[in-house]
Amino acid sequence: MNNLEPLIGALLVAAVLFFGYRIKRIALAILAFVIGYSIAGQYLTQYVEGAFLQTLLPLAIGLLLALLSASIENLAIFAVGAFTGYGVAGAYLDQNTWAGIGISIAIAVIIGTICVAIKKPAIIVLTAVASAHVIATAIITMASLDTHPYYLIIVAVLATIGALFQFKNTKGLA
DSSP states (O other): OHHHHHHHHHHHHHHHHHHHTTHHHHHHHHHHHHHHHHHHHIIIIIGGSSHHHHHHHHHHHHHHHHHHHOHHHHHHHHHHHHHHHHHHHHHOOOSHHHHHHHHHHHHHHHHHHHHHHHHHHHHHHHHHHHHHHHHHHHHHHHHHHHTHHHHHHHHHHHHHHHHHHHHHHTTOOO
């Protein structure tokens, strides 16, 4: 993977880190695009031949999820919560064992369900953590750092700053 994809991902979610709740539909669409692009790029491109289709497929899946998230807000909140939970759990659990995958999926479902139940705080925390996750992954990839312990430190710092800013900035919004 070259440094262009992580850089584009980090730039897409930079505004979401600080203004996720104010632009929640756009933020959920951006995060859904990143989720679709990531999943398709990682798992589905191996099933198509040709460089053009391997580039087009992740873009198409990302756009499809972005459009769906704009119309089905609860599903988008669940998906972003679950994907974020899976991503953070997957960074620390062994994804080569069934137990690691199962625990990551269980964490993803629990976090997604909680997020739907408590929308506003969940959207704020989700947009902050998901954005921090994408930015941390981009920084680690571009700087060729080890995932541990830098990933967790970067995510914690960025997510805390982003969430605190959003809570303060959206105090009067419903």
